[in-house]
Amino acid sequence: MTQPFLSLLGDIPTVTDPAIVRRKSRDFYWYSPLLKTLLDGLHADCLVVPRDEADVLAVARAARQTSTYLTARGGGTGNYGQAVPLHGGAVVDMSALDRILWVRDGVVRVQAGMNMLAMDRALREQGHELRMFPSTKRTATIGGFIAGGSGGIGSLVWGGLRNIGNVLGARVVTLEAEPRAIELRGEETRAINHAYGTTGLITELELPVAPFTDWQDLAFSFPTLAMAARFARTLAMQNGIDRKLVSLSDGGLLAYFAPLRDTAPAGHSIVIAMIAPSGLEATRALADAHGGALAYHASTREAEDDSGRIPLYELTWNHTTLQVLKKDRSYTYLQAAFPPRDTLALVEEMARLLPDEMMTHLEFMPMDGEISCAGLPVIRFTSTERLKEIIALYEQHGILIANPHVYTIEDGGTHRVVSPALAADKWRFDPAGLLNPGKMRSFAQG
Template sequence: MKNEWKEQIAELLGESKLLLDTASLEKYSKDYYWYSPILEPKLKHKLAEGIVLASNEQEVNQVLTYAYSQKIPVTVRGAGTGNYGQAVPLEGGIVLDVSGLDKVVEIGDGYVRVQCGMKMGVLEKKVREQGQELRMYPSTFVKATIGGFISGGSGGIGSISWGTLWDDNVLEAIVYTMEENPQRLVIRGAELHNYIHNYGTTGILTEVVIRLCPSKEWVQSIVSFESLEDSLHFAHALAHNETIPKRLLTPMEWPIPSFFVPLAKHLKPGAHVVFLETEDGTLPSLTLFAAKYKGRVSHVIEAAFYHKVLGLSDFTWNHTTLWALKAEPTITYIQAGFSPENFISQMQQIKAEYGDEVLLHFEWMRSGVRIVPGSIPLIRFTNEARLYEIIRFFESIGVSVSDPHVWTLKGGAAGKLNNMQKKKLENDPLGLLNPGKIAVEI
């Protein structure tokens, strides 16, 4: 790409909106792809040629219009907390940072309209001031942006009650296309599936409307068990118990809890644990319920400290992987879906085959009308062939796997990949939006 475009972008938006120094190129061209020992060597040298900082929709429009005219690739970025290289520019060009679009437009009864760069931790605080809360958020919510979560995530804390992003949790999105004259599309209904978990390949989100729910006071607790089987039976039963409202339900086998250094004094060596967020006032019922499954409540964080100190959710979902990596740098992970009926048998087969080479933790969640045991197993990585042998074993016993060691969108995107490919061709006819992340013929 010729250097003239940099001067012209600076003239369009102002010099402060364009970053060209080496440190900025390195910082803004990366996300958390290094969780994967397979992606890390493939992506570590990929860099944008320039970083553009947008703070409003007009600037997004200007950048897309200019980049289209010059055939410059554009990769959109929020906070860069994704794990699959979603925000890594495979073909250079521009990384368009939209974290400057960070305003709440409107808070209504059961919804919030917000710009895509708003950090989810800030948004949670703002809506709780109005007596509401986010239905769900990722474990990275202190840093993650709402647009990045919708474009690269799927579920998180709250999914035990409210499901995934596809479960009517996104009501509307404002999307810009990559054309000679970019369109500002207002997307609602089933059409939203072309833009949820799209890696910014089918259009760039600038504003979204998401559902809220009435806020609750949440108490956090750790329930300890002598056996992994008992912890999973408890988690399954609690997931289906509607008398104890929940925001988090995460069973973990030992030695995963040993990786959580800040919690060391609250964790008994050798104990399998379940991390919970339940509505304040439910602790007596929860204690009795746990006892039925040979569990005991071993640590409690009172509701008054919720989101004011390091919380249990900071050790769940893919933050579990982060803590594990700090303890054992060779650990990696996969994303798996266990059978709601046969998860105990599947767990036992995996442990019999791999022992501590594969460490299991689960996230009970809703998906559509079902309650399912999702999982992000930790793998003590040796080589790529062995990793894919483990994946094939999971699949052979009926455990579905979404491979986090590739940067391309696959059919796991809520089964909507074919429609997304068609929308990519329609909205991005030159294939300039985050090229290489979705397979289409241009």
């Protein structure tokens, strides 16, 4: 079926072994019981593993010539089925493009398939670090993060991936009639930002880095959700404290947090923070004043480098839900954008309205110049109908939901559409609709 395509690839490594191809066609879509039903069993026909940009170009040309679908793949940790090929074709495993090209003036140029932990370690040697990373840093690639993610640890300071200045440039192989590698600068990179690889194959990225900091993992426990939330929001707003992460999980979640469940009182709400050494004293004093008790303190880097331990960021962002799912598959989650005003009252109100089905989980970050929080509530799944009711309940309270139980770019956004600019980029760079087909719902092939 993909034989004509494969025959054009010369010595580029390819895999047709069905077991491997199936494995490399899956990501973390099973996170969602709805996506599980929709995507289970879907897979590509083959896997190609380009070694450099010339290979990626050859793959793109072969795909155009043979009308073969291409779905790029990094670490395969997307949790909306971003990397699952809906209509077969080839998975393009980008992970061999794994080198840092240069670092200067606080900017890194990197190949898109580089693993993010490896990248962070390499940056560290030069006194830098990633500005932000998903909680999947150990397995995700930088290209997969830009193409499939949105933000994470570090967003409290630097905002999300879509904020101006967080992606400086990208080199992209297009699927035009004559595929070519082009450089996108600044705002032009919106063409590939969170576009699920539907507009091009990213080969290189240029990103600003942050100065290396010896972050300290802290966890504080609080007898009530309200106390924890007040502290978390206050800490997040302290510009004077150098911080990378402020995350809140309610008492129900503690039971799923291996590093903390023996050090914090059962049922207590937990605030996890990554704080620079210079901010430790102030943070502890602030927690004290808010009635919190220190439950854990370790160096993030040491925990990350020790295979027997985990850094606390692996209890935050989308990993919070994963910790629950590891033990109990009956849970799922939502993504909620809380408004910056009356945030804490809304947090408490939602907890009151969904006492048995929802565990509160918040990630603090700025939105339009103001500290607010993203909610990633962990929800007991009973039925699709009930999940829809819960989404409606959040929206009735003015809390926007980005539905994580859908696999198209449009349905995952709060506005349910792609921007006109992104739609135009799709027509320009992939007019034949060969890239990750079906993920940009509104793209109807001519």
